[in-house]
Amino acid sequence: MAVEPNRDVEAHVRRLWRHRGTTVPTPRRGPRQQLDLDEILRTGIAIADAEGLAAVSTRSIAARFDKSSMVIYPYVGTKENLLALMQDHASAMPSWDDPVTSLADALHAWAEALFEVYLSHPWLTERPWSQASQGPNEQDWLERLLRVLDTWAVPPSARPPAVTMLYATVRATAGTAAAYERMNQQGMAEWRERAEATMALIPDFRQRYPMTTGLEPVTARWKDAPRAGLAGAVHLLAVALSSAGP
Amino acid sequence: MAVEPNRDVEAHVRRLWRHRGTTVPTPRRGPRQQLDLDEILRTGIAIADAEGLAAVSTRSIAARFDKSSMVIYPYVGTKENLLALMQDHASAMPSWDDPVTSLADALHAWAEALFEVYLSHPWLTERPWSQASQGPNEQDWLERLLRVLDTWAVPPSARPPAVTMLYATVRATAGTAAAYERMNQQGMAEWRERAEATMALIPDFRQRYPMTTGLEPVTARWKDAPRAGLAGAVHLLAVALSSAGP
DNA sequence: CCATAGTCCTTGCAGTGTATAGTGTTTTTA
């Protein structure tokens, strides 16, 4: 039997699924709403894209509508809910055809598509992700991935770990790609400086960390390193899943 | 030639490596310091462990020493630096013997050890990680992993993707494990409630997302699910790395 | 028709990081 249906939670879920069969909270009595939830989310996302997630505040969003911060609350409930709604809203899944050539190709297509979304909205990497939660758009991604694994007869026991690895890897590589992107326009000076300072202060760094030192320097072709890393990782995973057998 | 050695960056690096050959800033003229950087970091970590990273503030730390917030700054520079120092300080690598039985076992030992560290300090998952940065303790982990890959003759081209996947997977699984842990003491009520609300509001959820629905429910044996997921993932990866051949 | 539930808006509070200025202490330099 259902626990007393905590109104806030229900309202949040309604808002999350507002384009998939639910309507936002309920019979609206008061004055007509002057704002629109989708529009609020769009401007929140725009701010996050341009100035980072930290620049998203109830005030900064409301300011774009020449209103004060509290107008936002009737539309989203709390700041945390607002961020969750932005997260799902920004995660709309594009459409593509699953490659039928190999599992590796199909996984690659999925991963690349998700990578692209994360690149468009780098702040998504700062948001938590858990398999069980979230809204319809994030749900779409998971379902699609599971369908691919099913199509290629990946044994059920291997699916949860595969899902975890894929999501984790996409998020990680997208995160570093976004960090590189930011350096591009901000200077990369500090990054380099820190590395130099470390080398200067720890003269035997190369002896202490020979393996790390032996890695190809990140600076070389750094721009597409994350994407290449992702491709390599997906390839590895596909190999493992294929050889796991049915 | 070195750019003018930005004093703040250099000081931060010195602090990071203070136990590995550098000394904290240096010619100190003024009055003796009454606090100790390691002690500051310990209390910051204690607060983060107990109340979450959000509860860590210059004021909350200083209060434990009956001082006001600004005392912290001579020791750490900025809040961001403080967090970075806490991050490295909390990442001390334990010692263990590399299994010689198989690559899979060796990787598993590494991953489990790191997982354990993240479980002890769940807030570490909220901190960014990038291969090129950080302090000595985090460096140790990377070096150790690379040594394992080298020992087992994993081809150099496969190493960066493997590193990325391993770190990403450990962080992701540790993050969900920590989330479960939190639910334990906080109720898990909200989580369940949200799931129920979604099912109630989207009656055809199971038709729309058959694959997701088909997954074993997370609630069953949820406590060790993340650890098991990590083990499975590492196993998959080891299979791929082995069959990649030299 | 009126109570109610909703939006909109202002005010205010507790909390954040940190700039600044002042005071006292220690070490370095002249």
Place this chain on the structure above:
DNA sequence: TAAAAACACTATACACTGCAAGGACTATGG
């Protein structure tokens, strides 16, 4: 040895945050 510079500490202040509380207004349901 005296002066000066660099530091630790303290208190105050500023700009910023999320949001509770409450007032004014408005559309709706009983």
